Amino acid sequence: MVYKAVDLLEECKEKQCKISAIMRIEEAEAASITPEELDAWMLDVLEIMDQSSTQGLEEEIFSISGMTGGFAKKVWEHRKSPSLSGEFGLSSMAxxxxTSEVNASMGRIVAAPTAGASGILPAALSGAKEKFNLSNEELxxxxxxxxxxxxxxxxxATISGADGGCQAECGSASAMAAAALVELMGGAPEQSFHAASFALIHIMGLICDPIAGFVEFPCSLRNASGVMNAYISADLAMAGVESLVPFDEVVEAMYRVGKLLPESLxxxxxxxxxxSDTAKALEEKYL
Amino acid sequence: MRELDVFDILGPVMIGPSSSHTAGAVRLGNVAAMIYNRRPKKVDFYLHGSFAKTYKGHGTDLALVAGILGYAPDDERIRDAFDHAKAQNIAIYFHEADLGYVHPNTVKIIFEDDKERFQVIGSSLGGGTIKIIDINGAEVALHADYPTLVLQYPDKLGIINRVSSIMATAGVNIASMKVTRRQKKATMILELDGKIDQTTYNFLASSIELDYLTSVGAVEENHGV
Incomplete structure (x- = not known):
């Protein structure tokens, strides 16, 4: 099955519409449901994303392994203190x-595109909602x-960390979020793809190295940095910066880099x- | 396997932490229980590779048990699956094992009641997708993406023809049919484009000499364990 950015862009131009409009019609048709039914399903997805991205702000959530937890609450509480990232950045990272902590505690999340990277898109959409006063319907x-x-x-390419490293998981999630943010800010389809390209370029080569194999550390941190990556990628594209390499080729490059990564990464x-020695000791303790 | 769609990218909605080690494990338990289709007294799980190494931190053990209890991958009761199994008087055992040249996330499940043992082996392939590779020693490839029927029968002439004609009469299209044979026993995995009704299922069961027939989501109002 061939599905490329270049074809999607062509279709957007032909029909004078956004990427989302094409996706909405095509996917509803493929699933044999109406676009309105698919919208309703998307609203359910947003509801679950809302829950997972706020649950850990007020209460400390610990993983079932017991190795990590409580980062979200710490960052949330710090959001109004003097900082470099500012209240908006800190809230988004929190x-x-x-979501990463809810995931590690065996709570309910939406894999977007995977469970390990499930924190990025909900945080980015929630950021847009807050910043631009949008309703869930508008998201x-x-x-x-x-x-x-x-x-x-x-x-x-791949969205699996075991196949392509973290660039394929958190990188993909950031690219998805960046393109979404551009569209929500009124950008053109080309700008969405530039933003998605930037997000992948920023972290190209990022390895997947979970301590003890748990989806915890550094995974949750990479979800926090992933939402910030989505923001800067979207803003760069909205400013008119263009990727010299088109999205399809950036994706291909990411895939090739992933294949070059040794299995250990x-x-x-x-x-x-x-x-690391410390990670090995933690593995001994929690595995 | 069916084509990738938006539900795979913005989904599955699942209990964490891992689509392959948790959500996939629930699905493996679900499908294995549908294939077994009885109430076990005891279930042994033999975990291979990455499943064996990391099952505790990923809740793979809880997920598998929740799966055989019929819980969905997004059911918040998964966390307490051991208690629920105990309440239903199902004894659960976990073992680490080397199952040979199989996918790193593979489990062998042995169901037992007073009468017999029943074996299902399956792998979690990532993103919540699974493949059942063995049913009672018969090599199969069952993804459970489609409504699926599993038939085991003494191999003889005309069975495929008979099965296809029953499906055609029921007005259900066959998406794929795979037959494997071992020691004169045939195993058929029949993927359908739609579900059949209970009457068709019963007719199928009575009109062919079968050792075994089960439905994985292929019969309307089909129930698991």
Whole structure:
């Protein structure tokens, strides 16, 4: 199945519409449901995202392994203190951490595109909602656009950390979020793809090195940095900065880099920080 | 397997922490229980590879048990699955095992009641997708993406023809049909485009000499364990 950005852009131009509009019609048709029914499903997805991204702000959530927890609450409480990232940045990172912690505690999340990277898109959409006073209904096109980006990456490359490293998981989630944010800010389809390209370029080569193999550390941190990556990527594109390399080729590059990564740097907990002495001691303690 | 769609990218909605080690494990339990289709007294799980190494931190054990109890991958009761199994008087055991040249996330499940043992082996392939690779020693490839029927029968002439004609009469299209044979026993995995009704299922069961027939989401109002 071939599904490329270049074709999607062509279709957007032809029909004079946004990426989300094409995705909405195509996916509803493929699932044999009406676009309105698909919208309703997207609203349910947003509801679950809302819950997971706020649950850890007020209460400390710990993983079932017991190794990590409580980061989201710490960052949330710090949001009004003098900081470099500012209240908006800190709130967004806290929300990304919250979903990651809910995930690690065996709570309910939406894999977007995977469970390990599930914190990024909810935090980014929640940020847009707050910043631009949007309703959940108005966020739905963002989900469609995010879905289109994720689909392109999944079909022409990979969204699995075991296959392509963290760049394939958190990188894809950031690219999805960046493209969604551009569309929600009124950007053109080309700008959404530039933003998605930037998000992948920023972290190209990022390895997957979970301590003890748990989806916890550094995963939750990479969800926090992932939402910030989505913001700066979207803002760069909205400012008119363009990627010299088109999105399809950036995705291909990401895939090739992933294939070049040795297995020790792809979710096996044998390389990166997972191979450090301290991580080995933690593995001994919690595994 | 079916084509990738937006539900795979913005989903599954699931209990964490891992789509392969948790959500996929629930699905493996679900499908294995549907294939077994009885009430077990005891279930042994043999965990292989990454499943064996990391099951505690990923809640793979809880997920598998929740799966055989019929819970969905987004059911918040998964966390307490051991208590629920105990309440239903199902004894649960976990073992680490080397299952040979199989996917790193593979589990062998042995169901037992007073009468017999029943084996299902399956792998979690990532993103919550699964593949059942063995039913009672018969090599299969069952993804459970489609409504699926599993038939085991003494191999003889005309069975495929008979099964297809029953499906055609029921007005249900066959998406794929795979038959494997071992020691004169045939195992058929039949993927359908739609569900059949209970009457068709019963007719199928009575009109062919079968050792075994089960539905994985292929019969309307089909129930698991």
């Amino acid at each position: 929300k990304a951490l919250s 739905v096109p963002g989900l469609y656009t995010a879905g289109a980006i994720g689909k392109i990456i999944a079909l022409s 792809r979710e096996t907990a044998l390389g990166g920080i997972a191979a």
